[in-house]
Amino acid sequence: MTAPSDILVLNTGSSSVKFAVFDAQLQERLSGVADGIGGAGQLRIGAEGEAVALPDHRHALSAVLTRLAHDGIGPEALRVVAHRVVHGGTQLTAPTRITPEVRAQIAACVPLAPLHNPHALSAIDALDHLAPEVPQYASFDTAFHATAPEVAQRYALPPEAEALGLRRYGFHGLSYAALCRRLPEISGTPLPTRLLAFHLGNGASICAIEHGQSVATTMGYSPLEGLTMGTRVGTLDANATLRLVEEIGLTQTKTLLNSKSGLAGLSGGLSDMRALEEADTPEARFAIAHFCYWAIRHGHSLIGAMGGCDAIAFTGGIGENASAIRARILDGFSWLGCVPDPHRNAENAACLTFADSQPSAWIVPAEEERQIAMHARALIADTQ
DSSP states (O other): OOOOOEEEEEEEOSSEEEEEEEOTTOOEEEEEEEEOTTEEEEEEETTEEEEEEESSHHHHHHHHHHHHHHTTOOGGGEEEEEEEESOOTTTOOSOEEOOHHHHHHHHHTGGGOTTTHHHHHHHHHHHHHHOTTSOEEEEETTGGGGGSOHHHHBOSOOHHHHTTTOBOOOOOHHHHHHHHHHHHHHHSSOOOSEEEEEEESSSEEEEEEETTEEEEESOOSSTTSSSOOSSOOOSOOHHHHHHHHHHHOHHHHHHHHHHSOHHHHHHTSOOOHHHHHHHOOHHHHHHHHHHHHHHHHHHHHHHHHHTSOSEEEEEHHHHHHOHHHHHHHHHTTGGGTOOBOHHHHHTTOSBOBOTTOSSEEEEOOOOHHHHHHHHHHHHHHHTO
């Protein structure tokens, strides 16, 4: 029998499990999603979908494994299962094999990521039951930012508040790690020393990357801080949050800030950038202007953290596809000498700027799943 070699990557959310299978050479064999967990769900691979009952995450993982087995990728073909885990706290700052001790550390971070880590744990526990012979690994979204200096990670809070875990962790780290790997392959040149990286999607952040390491980022204690996002408010005065709690209560405040603010709150309910551009209402135009203004403003703050900027890179759904948004953001950095080529930008070309532009600007397709698979393969190699 052929030794198992495939890597199954899982990204588990509250109502979905996204999955991708990579071979030993890290070529993607297939990908899909089990969506609608908690009710009448759907299992999709590529353009094909089928209705399936998904009452909980264990049933969703069971449906995924059954479908993979039907496609010739049963548990016996899997070398490992690798999970995206949003929060690793201050202890889990590198990819690792999941042991009982590591699982306990992930669980200890639940108060830091109550909307994310519990679902990753559900998938880990489900796989322990459904495919106990397959090793499991984890990669952490927060880990990339562990290199930021302490002055960037600490809030101006006393030690008793710091002890509660109240510090800037940063997120989208797997996306930024993949961007650092891919940009030299795309540009044919070494990674720029001072790189301003925009991950723009429904969740959005910017990262200052110096010598390949994060030195500052816009998201903080949670993915709520920083830029205007699809439904998240971004940076908000803490006293404004306290006022909301006083007026409408804690639960409604959480819902408002996480699910009803950002682009949706400004536009009257539209959180998708394409829908906002098509709507072209005064509210939609203002929401777009707000998104771009704060991307430019936060971006300049991060340039200050690096002492300059050699290149700008965009990734994520908006970053890769919304040419008008990129143009408005890049216009805010024109004083630096960043000169976008309108034709390249309109075509979503890899390089967005003229040849003599300094800093240059690039599109880097997101590869978080492959990055996780790479982490798992490296860990496997280290144990052989």
